[in-house]
Each structure stands twice: as structure tokens, then as C-alpha cells.
Amino acid sequence: xxxxxxxxxxxxxxxxxxxxxxxxxxxxxxxxxxxxxxxxxxxxxxxxxxxxxxxxxxxxxxxxxxxxxxxxxxxxxxxxxxxxxxxxxxxxxxxxxxxxxxxxxxxxxxxxxxxxxxxxxxxxxxxxxxxxxxxxxxxxxxxxxxxxxxxxxxxxxxxxxxxxxxxxxxxxxxxxxxxxxxxxxxxxxxxxxxxxxxxxxxxxxxxxxxxxxxxxxxxxxxxxxxxxxxxxxxxxxxxxxxxxxxxxxxxxxxxxxxxxxxxxxxxxxxxxxxxxxxxxxxxxxxxxxxxxxxxxxxxxxxxxxxxxxxxxxxxxxxxxxxxxxxxxxxxxxxxxxxxxxxxxxxxxxxxxxxxxxxxxxxxxxxxxxxxxxxxxxxxxxxxxxxxxxxxxxxxxxxxxxxxxxxxxxxxxxxxxxxxxxxxxxxxxxxxxxxxxxxxxxxxxxxxxxxxxxxxxxxxxxxxxxxxxxxxxxxxxxxxx
Ligand code: FAD
Numbered sequence: 001x002x003x004x005x006x007x008x009x010x011x012x013x014x015x016x017x018x019x020x021x022x023x024x025x026x027x028x029x030x031x032x033x034x035x036x037x038x039x040x041x042x043x044x045x046x047x048x049x050x051x052x053x054x055x056x057x058x059x060x061x062x063x064x065x066x067x068x069x070x071x072x073x074x075x076x077x078x079x080x081x082x083x084x085x086x087x088x089x090x091x092x093x094x095x096x097x098x099x100x101x102x103x104x105x106x107x108x109x110x111x112x113x114x115x116x117x118x119x120x121x122x123x124x125x126x127x128x129x130x131x132x133x134x135x136x137x138x139x140x141x142x143x144x145x146x147x148x149x150x151x152x153x154x155x156x157x158x159x160x161x162x163x164x165x166x167x168x169x170x171x172x173x174x175x176x177x178x179x180x181x182x183x184x185x186x187x188x189x190x191x192x193x194x195x196x197x198x199x200x201x202x203x204x205x206x207x208x209x210x211x212x213x214x215x216x217x218x219x220x221x222x223x224x225x226x227x228x229x230x231x232x233x234x235x236x237x238x239x240x241x242x243x244x245x246x247x248x249x250x251x252x253x254x255x256x257x258x259x260x261x262x263x264x265x266x267x268x269x270x271x272x273x274x275x276x277x278x279x280x281x282x283x284x285x286x287x288x289x290x291x292x293x294x295x296x297x298x299x300x301x302x303x304x305x306x307x308x309x310x311x312x313x314x315x316x317x318x319x320x321x322x323x324x325x326x327x328x329x330x331x332x333x334x335x336x337x338x339x340x341x342x343x344x345x346x347x348x349x350x351x352x353x354x355x356x357x358x359x360x361x362x363x364x365x366x367x368x369x370x371x372x373x374x375x376x377x378x379x380x381x382x383x384x385x386x387x388x389x390x391x392x393x394x395x396x397x398x399x400x401x402x403x404x405x406x407x408x409x410x411x412x413x414x415x416x417x418x419x420x421x422x423x424x425x426x427x428x429x430x431x432x433x434x435x436x437x438x439x440x441x442x443x444x445x446x447x448x449x450x451x452x453x454x455x456x457x458x459x460x461x462x463x464x465x466x467x468x469x470x471x472x473x474x475x476x477x478x479x480x
Contacts, residue, residue, distance in 0.1 A: 001052070002186065004163045005045050007127070007152045009141040029119030030060040030201065034111045034140070036133070037126035038155045039065075039085055040239045041092035043190045043281035046153035050124040051098075051194055059121055060201040062099045064114055066107040067213065072132060072416050073409060075223035077376055080214055081413055085237035085279050087210035092239060097196020099205040102213075108136045112143030118203060120148050126278070127154035127161065129318040129418050158283045158308050159186045161315045168320035171432045175313050183308070187286055223410055226376045231472025235273055235376065235413065242274035246285055250292050257299035260306075262457040263379035264465070269303070273377070275311070276414035282307055306380075313432065314422035324421040325405045327397050330429030337435065337443030338397045344440045350393045352403050356410075364450050364459050365389050367466035369407075374473050376413035381456070385448045387427035392441050400428055 033050035041047065047063070054061035065086065071079075090100040103110040115123050123144060125137065141150050154160035159182045169175040227234025235241075249269040259265035274280040289295070289303050321329040330338070350360055358369040368382040378386065387404050394400035404424045409415035425431040428445065435444035453459050 001045055001049055002160075005154050005160050006049060007154070007162060009125075009137050009150045009152050028059075029121055030054065030062055031057065031122045031124065032111075032115055032118070032120045033061070033063045034107075034123055034125040035063050035065045036107060036136070037128045038278035038281075039082065039089055040242075040279050040281065041089050041096060041098075041193065042239055043284045044278075045155035045190075046124050046126055047098075047193065048191060049151070049153050050122075051197065053122055053124065054197050054199070055194070057121055058199055060199045061197045062101050062118075062201055062203075062205070063093055064101045064103060064111055066103040066105065066110045067217075068105070068107055069218055072130075073220070073406075074416065075220040075410060076214075076217065077223045077225050077411070078413060078415065079217055079219050080225040081235070081237045081273065082277055083210055083214045083217075085239070085277060087208075088238035088240060089279075090208065090210075096193050097200070099201045100208075101205055102208045108139035108143060112140055115144060116147060122148055123150045125150060125152055127152045127156060129161070129315050130416070131322050134322070156278070156282065157312045157315055158286055159183060159312060161312065161319055164312060165316055169313065169316050169432075171434075172309055172313050175316060176309055179309055179312060187283065187290070189287065190281065190283060223373075226374075226413065229374060229473045231474075232374050232469065235270075237273070237277070237279065239279050242271070242280035243284075245270055245274065246280060246288055250288050250295075254289060254292060254295040254299055254303060257295070257303050260302065261381045263382055263462050264457055268380065270377070272417075272419070273413040276417045276419075282311060311419060314418040317422045317425075317431065318418040324418070324425065325401065327401055327429060329425055330397075330431060333435055334430035334443075334445060337438070337445065338429070341441050341443045342396065346393060346395070346441060348393050349395060352406060355390065355393075355403060356407060360389075360393070362389065362450065363463050364453060367463040370466045370470050372407070372411045374469055376411060378412070381453075383423055384427050385450075385453060387424050388442070388445075388448050391428045391445070397428065401425075404428065 031050050031054040033047050038044050038046060050061055093100050101114065103114055111123065123140070125140070128134070137150070137152065144150050154162070157164070159179050164178050164182065165175055226232060246269070249271065253267055253269070256265065256267040259267040271280060271285060275282055286304055286307055289300050289307070292300070318324040323329045327335065348361060354360065355369065356373070358366040358373070360366055365386060368378055368386045372378045390404045391397065391400040394403060401424070405421070408420050408424060412420065414420065422431065426433055430445050433446055436446045438444050439447055450459065
């Protein structure tokens with residue numbers, strides 16, 4: 001593995017030789033991999049690094065995973081998806097001779113407590129850019145200071161986020177040259193997980209009843225799991241379903257990816273829930289797309305642009321703009337234009353409840369919101385339209401941001417993701433964009449209209465499809 005993927009959490013610099021030597025000298029107990037973003041046994045750079053370090057030190061290896069009772073307001077929709085996926089990952093790990101230790105409570109505290117209790121030599125963990133995760137890592141680093149090193153491995157980005165750029169990038173065009181220059185070094189094959197560690201784990205590992213964990217979790221159950229609604233197909237979680245979805249997309253839809261802006265075309269991958277929960281490696285998806293000679297070059301290039309460029313730009317943004325979910329992260333020109341139009345009359349005002357229930361005067365927006373509530377996803381083109389209308393229908397940009405983030409994260413399976421925060425601030429606050437023609441309320445923020453949507457796809461067909469879905473889901477579908 002390229003050592004530039006590994007960062008010691010204290011300084012943000014690549015792990016140094018001195019650190020590696022210190023691990024070697026003080027090696028006593030096992031290597032722990034604290035999994036919290038990349039929920040998979042396959043194609044996982046952090047797990048591969050932990051495996052290699054355990055072998056080098058001649059110590060056992062375990063994966064630690066901590067279930068918190070709450071995480072940024074996630075409902076049973078998101079927790080259920082994660083827990084069902086983790087049940088499968090625990091089986092894959094067991095088959096590879098690696099125990100999964102499930103902890104419960106405040107993640108950094110529990111991981112530190114456990115690492116100390118087993119005299120861990122090293123804790124390896126996932127890179128994440130969200131504020132709460134940066135705080136977890138800082139807290140764990142403090143708790144382990146002087147005891148054992150904590151190393152962060154970027155297994156999310158094809159080109160590791162900190163290697164791609166050390167600063168907040170202005171736009172895709174400023175990050176793109178770096179990514180393209182570095183891709184040949186990083187878009188390489190991913191090794192299989194080696195055979196079971198030579199030094200076996202001998203400490204007790206309690207059995208986990210995943211279904212009981214899911215049933216007993218004290219989280220919001222008003223937003224049900226996707227497959228539990230009548231007439232709405234389940235999105236099966238887990239690594240195997242992620243791979244099957246990837247294979248199906250590559251075989252049957254990648255060659256039609258030029259139709260990706262048409263929500264009726266069924267041309268997009270549907271991979272975002274799997275990528276969000278780390279059930280699929282973006283690098284694996286990129287390699288599969290690259291290798292599929294059956295798809296036209298422009299389709300492959302567009303898919304890789306979304307999967308690598310746009311997705312990695314989102315991590316770059318959130319890492320360097322930790323106010324990623326507030327208007328303060330908007331560029332100066334966007335703040336100025338929104339301020340200038342602060343007192344403009346709004347075409348309509350809707351509160352969060354009316355929006356959640358898809359009760360606006362705009363049938364296209366209502367259909368998109370219905371898709372979100374019922375299926376946990378929404379087509380990418382409509383996500384932009386959806387957010388931009390919330391800006392128009394809110395008393396202030398600050399209210400619009402709060403409402404969009406709340407709805408995005410409550411209903412989407414892939415919510416609470418750097419992609420989501422970046423998508424919202426792109427739509428409402430011109431982040432990574434430029435000024436366009438001036439209009440009421442939104443000023444020079446790029447606008448999207450229903451007429452514009454009509455020129456791209458059959459809006460009526462989409463609205464009818466969502467109305468039918470809502471009819472199928474009955475009461476539960478309309479009570480959001
Ligand atoms: P595909 O078109 O098949 O793309 C493949 C992958 O590329 C996606 O799974 C995703 O990981 C990445 N990708 C595609 N478009 C973007 C983009 N614009 N920015 C960053 N990465 C991208 N994405 C989330 O993962 N979670 C969210 O909560 C989320 N909320 C959004 C909110 C708004 C207002 C906007 C404008 C965008 C949001 N996105 C979010 C980004 C994007 O719309 C989704 O990732 C995409 O629609 C997922 O569908 P797909 O997997 O079929 O995409």
C-alpha cells in the first residue's frame with residue numbers, strides 16, 4: 001500500500017519512520033482496526049494496513065466497531081441499513097480469521113478503553129472529514145497518547161484527500177489537475193485480504209445478535225427502513241449487494257451513462273448508499289468501470305468524473321471547511337449576492353413540515369421529495385433542483401440551509417456525507433460554482449427551473465411515477 005494513505009493523527013503528516021519504529025519496539029498486544037467509515041472486509045486499505053502491521057509485529061489482529069446510540073440524528077432507516085451490512089461484514093471477517101469486537105457507547109472512549117484493556121500495540125482507523133469524526137479521532141488520539149499510536153488510513157478516496165491537496169480547492173477545475181496527475185499512482189489494483197493472521201486471537205469475543213441490536217436501538221423509528229414500506233423495493237445492504245449492484249451497473253447501464261441527467265432513464269449507478277456506508281470501495285468501482293471496454297469512452301469518463309473528481313472534491317471541501325453545513329462556508333460573492341436579496345419577497349414560504357410532507361405548489365418538487373421519503377434516494381439532477389427551490393421558499397438562506405440539511409440527512413440513505421453537504425452548498429451557496437445571471441432571492445446563484453427540467457426529461461412521466469409509488473405506499477407514504 002502507498003504509505004501516503006497513512007497519516008498519524010497527531011500532526012496530519014504521513015506516518016513517520018520513527019512512529020513505525022516505536023510500534024515495533026513496544027509491541028505487546030494486538031493491532032486493532034477501529035472501523036467507522038469503511039464498513040467492509042474487502043478492498044479496505046485500513047484493514048490491509050492493520051493486517052500487514054500485525055504480521056510484521058507478530059501479534060494478533062481484531063476489528064473493533066462501536067455502535068453509538070445516536071449519530072447526527074440518524075433514524076432506523078440508516079442504522080438498520082448499517083447494522084444489516086455489518087452482520088454480513090462480520091461473517092466475511094470471521095471467514096478471514098479476523099474477529100469483530102462490537103463495542104457500545106461513545107466510540108472514541110470505548111475504543112480507547114478496549115485498546116488499553118488488551119494492551120494494543122497499534123490502533124489503525126478510517127479517515128473521515130465530518131466534524132464529529134474529527135472530534136472522535138482527536139479524542140481517541142488524546143486517550144491513546146503515550147500508550148500506542150493511532151493511525152488514520154484514507155480508504156475512501158482513490159487519491160488520498162490530503163495528498164490530492166493540502167488546502168480548500170476553489171472548484172473542480174483547480175483540483176482536477178492534481179487528481180489526474182496522481183491517479184496513475186493510486187488507481188492501482190487492490191490486493192486480496194491475506195490468509196488468517198499467523199498469530200491467532202485468543203481473547204474472548206462475545207457473540208453478537210445483530211437483529212436484537214437493531215430492534216433494541218433507541219433511535220427515531222418514524223423514518224422506516226426502505227424495504228419496510230409497502231410497494232417499495234428494499235435496497236439490500238452489505239458488501240455482496242454492493243458488488244452485485246456495481247456489476248449490474250457496469251454490465252447493463254454504464255454504456256448509457258450519457259443519459260445520467262434524465263431521472264427516467266435509469267442510467268445512474270445507484271451506488272451512493274454503498275459508497276456512503278463504505279460497503280463498497282470507490283477504487284474498486286473505478287477499476288471496474290475503467291476495465292469495461294464495452295462502454296463508450298465518454299460514459300466511462302463521465303462516471304469516473306463523478307465517482308472520483310466530484311466525490312473527492314467533496315471530501316476536500318469538508319475537511320478544509322468544517323462549517324460545511326452553514327452559510328459561513330459560502331464564497332464571498334455568494335454571501336454578498338444573497339445578502340443583497342435578503343429582503344426580496346419569496347415566491348412562497350413553506351416550513352420544514354410542509355416540505356417533508358411534499359405539500360408545495362410545485363408537482364416536480366413534490367415528486368422528488370416523495371422519492372426521497374419513500375425510497376431513501378433521489379436522482380442527482382433533482383437533488384440540485386430540490387435544494388435550490390428550498391432556498392427560494394425559505395425566509396433566509398440560513399433557514400434554507402438548516403431545512404435542507406435536516407431533510408437530506410433524515411431521509412436519504414446516503415445522508416450525513418461530505419457529498420451531501422457539498423451538494424447543498426453548491427446548490428444554495430455557489431460553492432465550487434461561479435456567479436450567473438441575477439434573479440430575485442437567489443441573486444447570482446445559479447438557478448434551476450421546472451421549465452429547464454422539462455427541456456431535459458419528461459417531467460410528467462417522473463411525477464406520475466412518484467404519485468404511483470406514493471399510492472402503493474399508502475398511509476405510510478403520505479404521513480412523512
Ligand atoms: P452516480 O451518477 O451513479 O455517480 C456515482 C457516484 O459518484 C455516486 O454514488 C457518488 O458517490 C458520486 N457522485 C455523483 N454525483 C456526485 C456529486 N454531485 N458530488 C459528489 N459525488 C458525486 N450524495 C451523497 O452521497 N449523499 C448525499 O446526502 C447527497 N446529497 C446531495 C444533496 C444535493 C442538494 C446535491 C446537489 C447532491 C447530493 N449528493 C449526495 C450528490 C449526488 O447527487 C449523489 O451522490 C448521487 O445522485 C448518487 O446517485 P448515484 O450513486 O446513482 O450516482
